[in-house]
Amino acid sequence: MSVDRRGFLVAVAATVGAAVQDSLAGSGPAGKVADPASAGRAMAPTTAADTDAGFQAIEKQLKCSCGCGLDIYTCRTTDFNCTYSPGLHRQIVALADEGKSAQEIIDAFVAQYGQQVLMAPPKRGFNLAGYFVPSLVVLVAAGFLILMLRRWTRAAAVEAAAVLPVARGSVDASPAELERLRRELERLPN
Amino acid sequence: MTLLGHLSLWLAFLVGLWGAVTGFAGGLQGRVDLQRSARHAVFAMFGALALASICLETAIFRHDFNVEYVAAYTSRNLPTFYLWSALYAGQKGSLLFWATVLSLFAALAQLLTSGRHRVYLPFVAAVTCVVAAFFVSVMLFAANPFERLAFTPVDGRGMNPQLQNPGMVFHPPMLYLGYISITIPFAFAIAALLSKKLEVDWLVAVRKWTLVSWLFLAIGLLLGMWWAYVELGWGGYWAWDPVENAALLPWLVMTAFLHSVMIQEKRGMLKKWNLALIIGAWLLSIFGTFITRSGVIASVHSFTQSGVGYFFLVFLVVAAVASFTLYATRLPLLEAEAKLESMVSREASFLFNNLLFIGIAFSVLWGTLFPILSEWVQGTKVTVGPPFFNQVNIPLGLALLALTGIGPLIAWRRASLPNLRRQFAVPAVTGLFVFLILLVAGMRDVGALIAIALGGFVTATVIQEFGRGASARHRQYGEPLALAAVRLIGRNRRRYGGYIVHFGMVLLFVAFAGMAFKTETQATLRPGESATLRSPYGHLYTFTHLSISQYDALNRRVTAAFVDVSRDGKQVGRLKTEKRQHVDALGRNTFEPSTEVGIRSGLREDLYVVLGGLVNGTEQAVYRFTINPLVWWVWFGGYVLVAGGLIVLWPGGGPPAVRRTQAGYAVKLEAQR
Numbered sequence: 001m002s003v004d005r006r007g008f009l010v011a012v013a014a015t016v017g018a019a020v021q022d023s024l025a026g027s028g029p030a031g032k033v034a035d036p037a038s039a040g041r042a043m044a045p046t047t048a049a050d051t052d053a054g055f056q057a058i059e060k061q062l063k064c065s066c067g068c069g070l071d072i073y074t075c076r077t078t079d080f081n082c083t084y085s086p087g088l089h090r091q092i093v094a095l096a097d098e099g100k101s102a103q104e105i106i107d108a109f110v111a112q113y114g115q116q117v118l119m120a121p122p123k124r125g126f127n128l129a130g131y132f133v134p135s136l137v138v139l140v141a142a143g144f145l146i147l148m149l150r151r152w153t154r155a156a157a158v159e160a161a162a163v164l165p166v167a168r169g170s171v172d173a174s175p176a177e178l179e180r181l182r183r184e185l186e187r188l189p190n
Numbered sequence: 191m192t193l194l195g196h197l198s199l200w201l202a203f204l205v206g207l208w209g210a211v212t213g214f215a216g217g218l219q220g221r222v223d224l225q226r227s228a229r230h231a232v233f234a235m236f237g238a239l240a241l242a243s244i245c246l247e248t249a250i251f252r253h254d255f256n257v258e259y260v261a262a263y264t265s266r267n268l269p270t271f272y273l274w275s276a277l278y279a280g281q282k283g284s285l286l287f288w289a290t291v292l293s294l295f296a297a298l299a300q301l302l303t304s305g306r307h308r309v310y311l312p313f314v315a316a317v318t319c320v321v322a323a324f325f326v327s328v329m330l331f332a333a334n335p336f337e338r339l340a341f342t343p344v345d346g347r348g349m350n351p352q353l354q355n356p357g358m359v360f361h362p363p364m365l366y367l368g369y370i371s372i373t374i375p376f377a378f379a380i381a382a383l384l385s386k387k388l389e390v391d392w393l394v395a396v397r398k399w400t401l402v403s404w405l406f407l408a409i410g411l412l413l414g415m416w417w418a419y420v421e422l423g424w425g426g427y428w429a430w431d432p433v434e435n436a437a438l439l440p441w442l443v444m445t446a447f448l449h450s451v452m453i454q455e456k457r458g459m460l461k462k463w464n465l466a467l468i469i470g471a472w473l474l475s476i477f478g479t480f481i482t483r484s485g486v487i488a489s490v491h492s493f494t495q496s497g498v499g500y501f502f503l504v505f506l507v508v509a510a511v512a513s514f515t516l517y518a519t520r521l522p523l524l525e526a527e528a529k530l531e532s533m534v535s536r537e538a539s540f541l542f543n544n545l546l547f548i549g550i551a552f553s554v555l556w557g558t559l560f561p562i563l564s565e566w567v568q569g570t571k572v573t574v575g576p577p578f579f580n581q582v583n584i585p586l587g588l589a590l591l592a593l594t595g596i597g598p599l600i601a602w603r604r605a606s607l608p609n610l611r612r613q614f615a616v617p618a619v620t621g622l623f624v625f626l627i628l629l630v631a632g633m634r635d636v637g638a639l640i641a642i643a644l645g646g647f648v649t650a651t652v653i654q655e656f657g658r659g660a661s662a663r664h665r666q667y668g669e670p671l672a673l674a675a676v677r678l679i680g681r682n683r684r685r686y687g688g689y690i691v692h693f694g695m696v697l698l699f700v701a702f703a704g705m706a707f708k709t710e711t712q713a714t715l716r717p718g719e720s721a722t723l724r725s726p727y728g729h730l731y732t733f734t735h736l737s738i739s740q741y742d743a744l745n746r747r748v749t750a751a752f753v754d755v756s757r758d759g760k761q762v763g764r765l766k767t768e769k770r771q772h773v774d775a776l777g778r779n780t781f782e783p784s785t786e787v788g789i790r791s792g793l794r795e796d797l798y799v800v801l802g803g804l805v806n807g808t809e810q811a812v813y814r815f816t817i818n819p820l821v822w823w824v825w826f827g828g829y830v831l832v833a834g835g836l837i838v839l840w841p842g843g844g845p846p847a848v849r850r851t852q853a854g855y856a857v858k859l860e861a862q863r
Contacts (some may be wrong), residue, residue, distance in 0.1 A: 034740050036807025038771035039749035040783035041813040042420050045714040067430060070424065071575070077712060077814045078424040080783045080802045121560075126568045128562045132551035134582050143544055149533050149541070154550035156529035160735035 038046055049093045058092055058102050062109055063119050071119050192257055192336040195245030199326055199336075202238035202289070205231050206323030213316025218858065228315040229300050236293035242809040243290045246283060250276050256342040259283055265348035266775035272349055274360040279349055279499065281483060282335035286361070289325040292370045296322065299374050299399070307395040310711040313381030314374070321373050328501045343772040348745070351784035354772075357417030361410060365437055368407025369475045372420055372440055374399040376472035379465055380513065383520045390455055394467065396838065398449055402443045405835040407740035411437055412828035423785045423800050425710065425816045427824060430579040435480030435558045437549050443471040446547035449540050449597075456602065458527025463544070465524065469513045474551075476506045481558070489802060532604035539597040551819065553582050588640050591699050594692050595621075598655055615734045616654055621647030639701035645696040645703075652689045652696075659686070683837050690834030698828030704820025714805060714812045725795055725817045732756045733799065736764070738809040747771045749783075751801040751811050755790065761791055767813075769799040796821040808863050 006015045033039060049055055059073035066084040068075050076085035121127035123165050137146070173181070209231025216224030239558050246259070255261040261280045264272075278284040296318035310574040329335060352358070375396040382392035415427035428434060447467040453460045484499020530537050557574045563600045568700060599613040624646030625639060633639055649757065656675055659682075661673035679686040713721035715735035722729050736752040755762050765788035772780045788799040795817050802812035 031809055032807050033749065033809060035747060035749075036804060038740070038783060039738075039769045039807070040771075040785075040803045042807060043714075045711045045805050045810070046812060051712050061380040061577075063575065069429070069575070074424050077710075077802070078422070078785075078800070080785065080812075088685060094815065106758055114571065116573045119573055120577040121564065121572035123576065126564065127572065130564070130572075130574065130578070131582065134549065134556050135585075136550055137548035138545065142542070142548065145545055146533075146568040149530060149538055152530040153532055156531045159529065160500070165337070170264055179618070180646075182393055 041083075050089070054102065055089070055092055055096070058105055059089065061106060061119055062088070062092075063117050064088060065113065065117070081134070191245045191252075191254075191682075192338060193249050195249075196243045196336045196817045198242035198245065199240045199286075199330055199334075202235050202242065202293070203323055203326040203330060205238060209319030210316045210323060213312045213314075213319060214384075214447055215313035217316065217381070223494070225312040226715050227819070228312050228319070231319060232293070232296045232300050232315045235319065236290075239286070239290040240295045242288055245487065246286060247274070247277055249336075252348070255346050258337045258339050261339060261343050261346040261659045262354065263346070263349055265346040265745065265780065267773075268346075268349055269354075269744055270445060271356075271359065272354050275353070275362075276349060278362050282329065282337075284362070284366070285329050285333055285498075286326055286335050287351070288366055288370060289322050289329070290317065290348070291363075291366060292322045292325065292373055295371050295374055296377075299377070304495075307391060307610055307684070309385055310378055310392060310395065311385055312383050314377040318373060318379035320360065321377075324501075324505055328498055331503060332498050345776055345778075348352060348772060348774055348780040351364050351746075351770060351772050352421055352782050355417055355421045357413055357420065361413035363410075364406055364413055365410030366477060367435070368405075368410050369440070369478065370401050371399060371403040371406060372444070372472045375403065375468050379468040380516065383465070383516050384853075386520065386523060388520065388523050390458065393451055393464070395446070398505050398588035399661045400444055400447060400451075400468070401835065401839050403559060404441065405832065405839065407437065407441045407444070408828075408835065409832055410465075411441060412825070419821070420787060420789060423767055423787050424820060425708070425798050425814075426705065427821070430554075430557070430574075430576050431801050432558050433478075435554045436474075436481045438554060439478060440471045440474040440812060442547050442551040442554070443467055443474060444635075445582075446544045446551075447471065448546075450555045453537050454542055459530065459537065460541075460755055461524040461526065463523060467515060467544075469517060472518045473506060473510050474555075475512070476502060477511065480506055504818050519797060523827050534600060534610070536597065536600050536602045536603045536605075538640070539593060539600050542578060543590070543593045543597055544588055546593060548808045550586045551587060553665065554579070584637055589639070589646060589835060591644045591648060595644065595651040596650055596693060598689065598692075613654075617647045620650035621656055621708075635703075635706045638706045641699050641703040645700045648696045650690060650842065652693045656690055670754040683840055683842070687834045687837030687840075690837060691831050692834075694827050694829075694831030694834055697823050697830055700819045701823035701827055704823070705818065707819045708782035708816065710814060710816035712802070719827055721813070721815060723815050726819050729815065730759075731797065731815075732759070733813070733815050735811055735813070738804065738812060743770075745774075747773065749801075749804070751783065751813070753788065753799055753813070755797060765790055765797065767799045767801070768803055791822050795819045796834050 003072055036042065056073050060071045060075075062072050062087045064070055064072050064075035064082065065088070066075065066079070066082045067081055068082065070078065071086045072085050075082050079085070092109075092144050095108055100108065106118070115121065121130055122129060207852055209228050212224040212231065213219065213228035213411045216226075216228055219529055234322060246257075249257045250264055252262070253264070253266050259280060259282050260276075261525050263283070264276045268276070272279075278287040296315065299314055299318070303314075304310060378392055378396045378399065382388050392835050411434075418429070419425075419427040444467075450464055450467065454464050480499050480502035483502060532538065541661070553854040557579050560574050560578075561572055564570055566838050581798065595617055599610075599617065605613075621643050625643035628642060633642075656678065659678045660671050660674040663669050663678055667674070667679065679690075707726035710724065711721060711723050711724060713733075715721060715733075717735055717737050720732050720734040723733070725731060734753070734754040734756075736754055737751070739750045741748055741750070747770070749771075751763045751767050753767070754766055766788035768789035769783045769784060774780050785800055788797075788801075796819075797818040798818055800814040800816075802814060804811055
């Protein structure tokens, strides 16, 4: 079998590449990597609890205490250097193992870490203002705007009525022509 | 060089003060010599600040680690690309960058403003000098970028790995450009108030600058979203972080202004409101700076907690009091020239549009400040995260999307019933049709359903407007429809560019809705093992862990994981995700290892793979696999929005005076009825 020069070089490069790969310390299926420290914190294998939708739902309501501002689930699956979120996750799993419901787990966290552990404040007391003031302000402003609009449009109607007799004679066109012109103008792009 | 830089700062400060005094005095007394001096002060200030920036960049490129700033944010092996961006990577350098760009904008405002607006320029020079001198004073008295250390480290600490991303090179300057350029419309607004020349003229000067600012801020926000998505690894692009919110606030207020300004131009109404919006937008930009730099509200984005923030708080309060006092004294001069004639009119729809923009801005501000408020009132700290913001803002956002379609369909002054029927028929049916199709297809997320249906409605509105305009040209000039559509945009850039912006917003809203269908899983895989994940479209993706590879790159040790991806059994590509341990020139670790995400972006969905880490230092890897629907459309929608903004900004395309005349004719015609 004849091998051209290019094919030969490719084959040599592939062999060298494979040799280099093989020469890495501990290569092969799940072998050790050369420099584990530069790959970040050593991880434990994923468990069923790590991917459980129920735990995720709880963790998404609770804030990680590392200062990242993320919820526990997002933090532990994003910032893999964080040492807080895996611990908080384990705490949630442990509470669930004790037979606590989702709400009881959340309550336990609030009791331990305070209200700020919740990703959104509970809807009670002063916190209700947090949720409803923006909507109320918009509604009140909308009501005020409607009242103002009505006042303005009434005032404009009064003014228009006052100028109507004077203005009527200033255009040399029949009412039918004016109506046609108005329709044409309406059809024009604004 | 640092001495020269420091002296330049002092020079800029003194010249800034001089420019402020001569600008105000020259403008109020009408003295031409003082006005000229203020103008020269603006140019001199720019020169001094540009020199200071060059001095700092020189120290950075020379690796002068005796300069505290250089040692804190760079290292010998930092790639050249990031040495440039080191200028604004830290608090002190970013203040210098800010002041320099502000002085550049101030100089451009003096040079580019047309002759008929020259009456405002002394005041504009004075206001920009005050603001720039304030920023320089912060550097001189609290955050000197030229501060030297008592010793010289062998190497610097290097730049935060998360900032070593192309997005981070362009995102902060764009955001800064947006923030900074708001000062120019604000300066024109103050100039109009001081000079008492409050006719429509000042608006023409202000509108273009506001548009520039709006566009830069939009690009900055979009780049920030892109950076967060590709770099931070949490799989999203917007987290309602206080710093993100702070940048969104002035953008929302400016968007409201860009709509309501049309009413003032066409009808001479809303003068008070428009001035308040411009002043408010600028104050919010300073508020955002305070939030970012004070550390008063916890944010992952903010600079380290420092006293610098309180300079901004004092400046914010003083500026707000001074601006609104001046505003209050001029209220009698700001009476409307015309009255609103109908509740069903373009003007009224713009007022509701403004209400929603300001409502959303208020809601975002309220949510951002609520933790502080809660601590004051009930003594309890609370967290206001994405669940809160989504709950409060999604309904308002959807209402705004609806108005994006409704507004252009309603005639100016007064819409008749036949007119409404004719305008709304096709868009409303389109929106309803989209809604029903999605419902039948099984979509049950109410927010996403409404968002996409409204997207259909607004898109139909935009197409209808383009179609009618192009058809009119086709009939009138015999142009082919495609050419007619292009010429239509060229002839009325503001209007049709605005529609393109609306379409960009539709794409963004639909893409945001797509995130409701995000799916993800975690898996620990040995080489050759696979994990599966079903996409919202029903496809089964298989992710196969191939191998781990370690190698040295420029300033980091890389641990790369390779993943083979197949969809429904058919291979679609290979993804690489990394852990990066950054090191300095001596090989010492500089920061904690960071993560580089592997992304395969498509029209329907993004595959987003994150290497969590290795199990006991072996090739067994922990992964997070995420399918993010429609993310590509966020970036495409961003391009469309920016393209529309550029079309609006492009000079020419018919002066507003033409439309005012047309509106005036309509007034006369209405009087005949």
